[in-house]
Amino acid sequence: MYLTRVRFNTARSGARRLLGSPHLMHGAVTMAFPVRPARDGQGPRVLWRIDRDHRSQTQLYIVSPRQPDLTHLVEQAGWPTLAEPGWATFAYGGFLDALTAGDTWSFRLAANPVHNIRLPHDKPDDRTRRTAHRTPRHQLRWLLDREEKAGFQVICKDPAKQLTKLGDEHELIVRDQLPLQFRRPPGKQVRQDVRITRVTFDGRLQITDPDVFRRTLTQGLGKAKAYGCGLMTLAPVSR
Template structure:
């Protein structure tokens, strides 16, 4: 069983007075703060590992997919919770919305993991990267989604890139030059289910990396 919840920051004036801490302007600080906020709704067991995925919707609203319903939290209004267990068949076509940190492993003398868009951009001269950024993001996203589908029981029919940006790793305080960053793709499109069990298992686990920072949750509806 899974649950899909909508959490909204409390509009109580005592909580609203903390907005600068709960919802910082700088994106890396905001992702870190939001991760801690979501944990407050699942903090009943201090030994529990993260068993939820989430994404920020803006204006203090978050969508959360979890294996247990969120608990009451003083920083959130009462949550809107519903059971989430899609009934899928082979051939079902779904529209999706996904915020993903898309990476791939490069094998060579030393195995390393790279962001799929940064990897393509790296091959271009620096003065051409801004102009080619979204074209290469679209190319990389399509290839990445095809790879995800081959392992997770679906075929991507269409993958559209709404946005691609890079974010400094939360907590980094060093020089700007050479700072550790990760990429975030905002994707929409359509997929066709080929293996419902494999797809539902992956849907629960999430897609890509950086799940603690609001990536990986795929929202679906019938096309």
């Protein structure tokens, strides 16, 4: 497994074009691999996420079973004339293997929190409709409902540090809620307009099941993984 980071030059039109379309970004990431990994849900897959940090930097993170070649992406959206290759790739397998139960980490996750509903006029035999959670309270609950099956537990706050009686029980925040709408190229039996809501979670967690947690880190969490959702990354807990 590999973890890759590449910084975008947002002054370039190619960067703005990619950042404005999750479909185009998905294609650019896919083209970094001569052989595309199988998407059968049984093994590691290619996951990606866009981060915008406090220094006004925009970076792409990729987790993949094979090492990528991002020459084409740097030529479109980076600094292609610099001597450095424009991206950094790190061996990820050793880090994953070293994770153990009880480890505590800071984490960031971009996800697509959704649920299935029936509208008042739907008939009993109608299929349920997938819709996004709109409020931070429901988005937080979406993640907390999945933590056990994902091999981790979000750390609870000391009650004395809770700012409110309800909704602030965990070291977890929601930020950068971003509704996205874009079009896919024409194709058969697929809806051309895609609408998703991408949310970023920042928090602290404790690993409860290392094997399951490794699967979460390499297969993603939730829906819309092809469009920049599902990738969780870890960082040491700052004291």
